[in-house]
Amino acid sequence: MVVYPNAKINIGLNVVEKREDGFHSIESILYPVEELFDVLEIMKHSQLEYTSTGVVIPGDIDSNLCVKAFQLIKNDFDIPNVKIHLQKNIPIGAGLGGGSSDASFMLKALNELFELALTTAQLISYAKKLGSDCAFFIENKPVYAFNKGDDFEMIDIDLSSYEIRIECPEIHIGTKEAYAGVIPVFSEVNLKKLIQQPIDEWKSSIKNDFEKSIFPKHSEIEELKQNMYLNGAIFASMTGSGSAVFGIFNQ
Numbered sequence: 001m002v003v004y005p006n007a008k009i010n011i012g013l014n015v016v017e018k019r020e021d022g023f024h025s026i027e028s029i030l031y032p033v034e035e036l037f038d039v040l041e042i043m044k045h046s047q048l049e050y051t052s053t054g055v056v057i058p059g060d061i062d063s064n065l066c067v068k069a070f071q072l073i074k075n076d077f078d079i080p081n082v083k084i085h086l087q088k089n090i091p092i093g094a095g096l097g098g099g100s101s102d103a104s105f106m107l108k109a110l111n112e113l114f115e116l117a118l119t120t121a122q123l124i125s126y127a128k129k130l131g132s133d134c135a136f137f138i139e140n141k142p143v144y145a146f147n148k149g150d151d152f153e154m155i156d157i158d159l160s161s162y163e164i165r166i167e168c169p170e171i172h173i174g175t176k177e178a179y180a181g182v183i184p185v186f187s188e189v190n191l192k193k194l195i196q197q198p199i200d201e202w203k204s205s206i207k208n209d210f211e212k213s214i215f216p217k218h219s220e221i222e223e224l225k226q227n228m229y230l231n232g233a234i235f236a237s238m239t240g241s242g243s244a245v246f247g248i249f250n251q
Contacts, residue, residue, distance in 0.1 A: 001043065003109045005101035007036040007090045008136065009164065009239040009246045011157075012191045012206040017184045019148070024184060027191045028145045029155065030097075030136050033164055033246075038089050038102055040066065042109050045083035054088035057099075065103035065130055070110065072126055079114045093172035095240025097133045104130075104137035144192045157195060162234070163249045167224045171243040173214060178241030181213025199248065202235040210241045221245060 011029040019025055038054075048070065050061050061067055066084055073079065084106075090098030104127050111118045118126075120138060127134035132149045143152035194205050215222040221243050228236035228247030236247040 001109050001113050002039065002041045003105045004034075004037045005040055005090075005098070005105035005137065006140070007033045007096040007098060007101065007166070008133070009033055009166070009237075010095065010208065011195065011202070011235075011237070013208040013210060013240065014187045014191060015179070015182045015184045015209045016186050023148050024179060024182075025147055026145070026149050027187065028149065029142065029157070029191060029195050030133075030145050030152075031142045031157065031159065032137075032140050033096075033166070035164070036090055036096070036166060038098060039087035040102060040105055040109065041085045041087075042106070042113060043083050044113075045081050048081040049083040050086075051084070052086040052088055054086075055090070055092055057086075057088055057092065065099045065134075066106045068130055069103045069106040069126070072129060073107065073110050073116070077114070077116055079110070079116075082110075082113075091168040091244060093174070094168045094244035095173070095238065095242050096166070096168070096244050097137070097240070100131050100133035101137045103127065104134045104140075108138065144195075153192070155192065155195065159248060161251065162199075163251045164246055165228070165233075165249060166239075166244055166246045167228075168244040169218075169220050169224065171218055171221065173210075173218075173242040175241060177217075178210050178214065182209050199234050203229075206235070206237070208237050208239075211238050214238065214242050218243065 013028040017025045123138045124135045135150050142157045144155050224245040225236045233247030238245050
């Protein structure tokens, strides 16, 4: 079985508070970008085997999210081992959700391959155990994300008539670095309302809080955003905690 885990972008990202559990509460719009995707192949095998090509993935096999997704399902179901191959195209540590997408598409593929009849709600529950962004890729539709970023409300937004361009410098932004310079502040206007404005008004009202701390340290990321506007973008932003920058253009 072959599936195609896609990337996502964050349209706006507000860090609203530091939680008692050590995490942060955020609000963001998550939007799937199907034009940028990995290729994940899974087949039944005598033993668990994992290989990858393309973008180099750091860490050992036990820390790999695809393998973790498999182990999560195997703990609850009597399924055979699999051979996994991942052609990694989505840049790592760029705010595009590639690893999370791989994990969720792995869950969905196992559900189909072994006819487990897991519901969407069950798949989301498994995905949340793997990471905050993972649950988004189960339904893979635009959502308003809140709390730790893994609670969702479906929203009506369609960018299919626009072109989304993504630029990704060879810079890895760690989560700790990203949050270090952010001061949580409750938003005066909920992002869910702001996103309903005409897209040409987003530039003046929708922001990514991580840009304040990331841009002074990595000026080339800010330059990518500025170049998006110079080249005619209607809206441009860093996605997630970076380092990728996207622009929305008229086709």
